[in-house]
Amino acid sequence: xxxxxxxxxxxxxxxxxxxxxxxxxxxxxxxxxxxxxxxxxxxxxxxxxxxxxxxxxxxxxxxxxxxxxxxxxxxxxxxxxxxxxxxxxxxxxxxxxxxxxxxxxxxxxxxxxxxxxxxxxxxxxxxxxxxxxxxxxxxxxxxxxxxxxxxxxxxxxxxxxxxxxxxxxxxxxxxxxxxxxxxxxxxxxxxxxxxxxxxxxxxxxxxxxxxxxxxxxxxxxxxxxxxxxxxxxxxxxxxxxxxxxxxxxxxxxxxxxxxxxxxxxxxxxxxxxxxxxxxxxxxxxxxxxxxxxxxxxxxxxxxxxxxxxxxxxxxxxxxxxxxxxxxxxxxxxxxxxxxxxxxxxxxxxxxxxxxxxxxxxxxxxxxxxxxxxxxxxxxxxxxxxxxxxxxxxxxxxxxxxxxxxxxxxxxxxxxxx
Amino acid sequence: xxxxxxxxxxxxxxxxxxxxxxxxxxxxxxxxxxxxxxxxxxxxxxxxxxxxxxxxxxxxxxxxxxxxxxxxxxxxxxxxxxxxxxxxxxxxxxxxxxxxxxxxxxxxxxxxxxxxxxxxxxxxxxxxxxxxxxxxxxxxxxxxxxxxxxxxxxxxxxxxxxxxxxxxxxxxxx
Ligand code: SF4
Numbered sequence: 118x119x120x121x122x123x124x125x126x127x128x129x130x131x132x133x134x135x136x137x138x139x140x141x142x143x144x145x146x147x148x149x150x151x152x153x154x155x156x157x158x159x160x161x162x163x164x165x166x167x168x169x170x171x172x173x174x175x176x177x178x179x180x181x182x183x184x185x186x187x188x189x190x191x192x193x194x195x196x197x198x199x200x201x202x203x204x205x206x207x208x209x210x211x212x213x214x215x216x217x218x219x220x221x222x223x224x225x226x227x228x229x230x231x232x233x234x235x236x237x238x239x240x241x242x243x244x245x246x247x248x249x250x251x252x253x254x255x256x257x258x259x260x261x262x263x264x265x266x267x268x269x270x271x272x273x274x275x276x277x278x279x280x281x282x283x284x285x286x287x288x289x290x291x292x293x294x295x296x297x298x299x300x301x302x303x304x305x306x307x308x309x310x311x312x313x314x315x316x317x318x319x320x321x322x323x324x325x326x327x328x329x330x331x332x333x334x335x336x337x338x339x340x341x342x343x344x345x346x347x348x349x350x351x352x353x354x355x356x357x358x359x360x361x362x363x364x365x366x367x368x369x370x371x372x373x374x375x376x377x378x379x380x381x382x383x384x385x386x387x388x389x390x391x392x393x394x395x396x397x398x399x400x401x402x403x404x405x406x407x408x409x410x411x412x413x414x415x416x417x418x419x420x421x422x423x424x425x426x427x428x429x430x431x432x433x434x435x436x437x438x439x440x441x442x443x444x445x446x447x448x449x450x451x452x453x454x455x456x457x458x459x460x461x462x463x464x465x466x467x468x469x470x471x472x473x474x475x476x477x478x479x480x481x482x483x484x485x486x487x488x489x490x491x492x493x494x495x496x497x498x499x500x501x502x503x504x505x506x507x508x509x510x511x512x513x514x515x516x517x518x519x520x521x522x523x524x525x526x527x528x529x530x531x532x533x534x
Numbered sequence: 535x536x537x538x539x540x541x542x543x544x545x546x547x548x549x550x551x552x553x554x555x556x557x558x559x560x561x562x563x564x565x566x567x568x569x570x571x572x573x574x575x576x577x578x579x580x581x582x583x584x585x586x587x588x589x590x591x592x593x594x595x596x597x598x599x600x601x602x603x604x605x606x607x608x609x610x611x612x613x614x615x616x617x618x619x620x621x622x623x624x625x626x627x628x629x630x631x632x633x634x635x636x637x638x639x640x641x642x643x644x645x646x647x648x649x650x651x652x653x654x655x656x657x658x659x660x661x662x663x664x665x666x667x668x669x670x671x672x673x674x675x676x677x678x679x680x681x682x683x684x685x686x687x688x689x690x691x692x693x694x695x696x697x698x699x700x701x702x703x704x705x706x707x708x
Contacts, residue, residue, distance in 0.1 A: 140708065153571060154610060157571070190569035197572075235610055253615075254612045255696050306633050337633055478609075484566070497560070500558075501564045
């Protein structure tokens with residue numbers, strides 16, 4: 118019987134043919150936790166009596182959510198992770214190296230693999246053709262110990278992105294549009310498989326953005342078939358050997374097929390306090406912004422920073438707005454320095470922070486004041502997400518964010534393109 | 535339905551605390567208390583603070599959270615179901631749950647039940663029979679059914695959670 122990409126990957130890791138609805142214990146290739154979820158994984162490992170992990174070179178702790186640490190309690194949690202990693206020979210990604218999902222795609226995840234992580238946006242690696250999904254600390258502790266987990270094979274919704282989008286419309290706008298259409302629980306327990314005629318023109322960065330936000334529709338995974346674009350990316354990371362072709366079979370069974378005509382979509386905004394509360398830019402009222410954030414695992418990559426710097430070149434950030442930029446990883450940061458992007462951004466008035474999650478999750482480095490509004494390129498705008506339940510978060514593409522930083526309110530970037 | 539077992543109480547009784555749709559893990563365990571994740575009993579004092587400031591102070595052992603759609607959406611933080619359990623909540627009832635939250639809850643032994651929560655009001659007295667799959671609203675004198683859990687999850691719950699399952703079986707035995 119023909120298989121979806123999820124069914125293929127899970128079958129291969131279960132050692133037998135499985136299909137949507139089946140439950141299987143599978144081998145996993147990459148396992149990770151970050152500094153918010155890792156310490157609990159360590160205590161669960163200890164509870165189970167494990168002082169070793171099965172596959173140390175593919176078991177990673179990322180120190181990215183509170184990095185550098187803003188307070189001693191978190192510094193102490195970091196010590197726990199560093200010590201456990203050291204004792205077990207695990208990989209430790211330290212302060213300044215970047216956001217877990219970016220480093221996973223740069224250095225670890227590969228097509229056809231199963232990647233599990235104690236972070237909901239682990240689905241990002243689906244862009245490389247991996248079955249990548251987020252879980253809690255206890256599941257991940259077991260994953261570290263045994264290099265196994267159990268999975269229910271998800272049904273798959275196929276999403277066809279057809280036709281090229283118009284100027285000013287980016288991958289971020291497409292995924293926000295999709296989430297608005299199917300809602301925040303439209304894909305719960307299911308996998309999204311992305312396809313359609315626009316796919317071959319999508320950059321790998323675009324794909325990361327789209328897979329990253331699959332979980333905002335409730336999805337368990339957000340997967341692209343692998344192709345030359347995937348292969349080129351892996352080669353650029355010195356991992357060309359890990360390339361493998363993976364795609365769905367012709368007559369695979371889909372729960373639903375959604376066709377989206379990208380050429381009909383305009384820049385999109387998610388409004389407070391849910392991601393699926395979407396509004397096309399032309400219908401937005403004038404919303405003043407106090408803070409703009411460009412970065413995170415959704416949109417902190419080189420192409421995102423480049424788009425922002427092209428818009429901000431020779432211009433100044435509005436005097437009533439502050440602009441925070443956080444490169445997603447050290448590699449991205451170095452490239453952005455080499456290309457002069459960082460200088461342009463700093464000259465325009467941006468505050469640059471070291472690679473990591475930055476203010477995304479409300480721990481530090483850009484917590485909003487009462488009543489303040491932030492326009493962010495991140496993936497979530499839940500009440501209180503950025504550290505203050507009395508503030509308001511809007512989500513957009515980096516282009517919309519950069520242009521809005523100049524204007525001081527949420528603005529339509531197509532005005533200058 | 536959950537099979538009879540010693541590790542979880544079969545009959546639960548308590549009062550209903552109502553919440554709406556889309557209660558995110560950011561509302562349950564806010565990021566601004568990130569530093570309390572290593573101190574769960576302290577973090578539990580802030581459980582659901584951004585959805586209902588008074589909840590943590592009012593909830594009694596065995597009470598229930600009764601919510602709308604997509605409860606627990608967002609981050610994978612297991613601290614969210616953990617502090618709900620630590621606060622004494624006997625079970626969470628909702629019209630639907632986000633995937634990771636649901637899985638985490640089972641892993642740590644917090645019953646999560648899918649049912650038509652519109653029928654239950656704030657402060658209603660409830661009695662839940664986990665093995666029979668029945669929720670009695672004693673205030674309204676009505677009975678509701680909740681959706682059966684997948685077999686693997688029943689197995690995990692019966693073992694007392696994932697840690698206990700793995701310890702007992704020296705690996706997966708699902
Ligand atoms: S950047 Fe934001 S969404 Fe991404 S992993 Fe960090 S906290 Fe989570």
